[in-house]
Amino acid sequence: MRSFKDKSLENIQVQLVSYEASITADICLFGFQDGHLKVLLVNRTVGPFKNCWLIPGGIMEADETIEQCANKVLKCLIGLEHVHMSQVKAYTNLNRHPLKRVVTISFYALIQPENHPMEQKMNVTEIKWFGLDNLPDNIGFDHLEIIKDSHTLLKQNLKNNLIFGELLPEKFTLNELQTLYESILEEELDRRNFRKKILQMDILENTGAIKKGIKGGPYLFKKK
Amino acid sequence: MRSFKDKSLENIQVQLVSYEASITADICLFGFQDGHLKVLLVNRTVGPFKNCWLIPGGIMEADETIEQCANKVLKCLIGLEHVHMSQVKAYTNLNRHPLKRVVTISFYALIQPENHPMEQKMNVTEIKWFGLDNLPDNIGFDHLEIIKDSHTLLKQNLKNNLIFGELLPEKFTLNELQTLYESILEEELDRRNFRKKILQMDILENTGAIKKGIKGGPYLFKKK
């Protein structure tokens, strides 16, 4: 049993002079497109991991929390404020960044790709949605791990709560919703059981309108 | 829609000169004692929040990850290595610490208070186990929030997985296990249903031995 004195006082109170690190917020932005769950990646044109794909991120400044920083990143990227985000995990491995030590706190957020076109920015850096089942090989840093961890948390949250709203347009068919669930959970669901379960949750409202262009003429639903 | 150029390059690559912050690992250490779930708090004798109760923590150094740092804290505190820990959340509010900016990444860990007496260290700093339902008023920083978040995660993990091992001695009665579950989940469980469920998980082994000193003569079980 070691003496308590040697280290504990240093530990329990924060010293005024101590090691400091840069902290970034990196965001795993999920979208749902063509029946697939997708992740937004940006292509680095400079620095280490040049030409590698990354999830977007930004450095936390002195006057902002990591949540504010994450919002700043999204605002710069897609011009969108007040997107709901969930904190996933902090990554602190020593050699994450080749030039200096960087600690990253990751978040995930959900948006609709259709509502946030990003093409006009491609002269600066390429921005692209990738299917989760079709990620590029050259993902930089430990961002593949962050994507996996984010997807795991999203999956878990979907099973418990119910957070599909941001991923679908205002009006959607039950099959679109089911496909979304299936692509997040990575498993097939029985159509009738899914409908029964969702409907008896009493959170959806049948608008009465019918989606055109699809055989069968499905009803459009919206959140209550 | 704003231009992408203004901020994004700054954001997507980490600059070599950027704001840096001290990072600590704070640990919500849970124990199970006298039929109650407890948390270990230390009493600050110096600095801001003097005489306030805190969960133990330590500053991350240049050569360690936050997990290594958390392990270091536990090693200094209770002389124990290789304790399993779960990352809970990162706390980055600007005024968490009155003297300087400190970002904290919190963990929870589970131990048996009986096996880790800490009395001999009380001349340095008071260390005490508090019932979760009986926490002191003067908890410093945002540590009450950290404790609540940690308990929420522990509860959730107990419901999904099953992680009681570290909180009980090698051999225990089913009622001790049930009381542990009840104190974590904060709800009463039916004795017969609990036993049925736990036993059919097939993770426990009846040692055949009987615990003395308790009316009814309960069997002692252990993990398989």
Add this chain to the structure above:
DNA sequence: TCAAAAGTGTTTTAATTACACCCATGC
């Protein structure tokens, strides 16, 4: 011997799963 806790099964209810036919629409 009496009070307190241990041990044990069954019944009821709710939730989950499996499964098949007819209808509406687009092509």
Add this chain to the structure above:
DNA sequence: GCATGGGTGTAATTAAAACACTTTTGA
């Protein structure tokens, strides 16, 4: 008109919840 997808209900299974008496032991 035909192929595709939409809409619907019931039966079977499994899981969860409710519930009471006898046995063991300590005091």
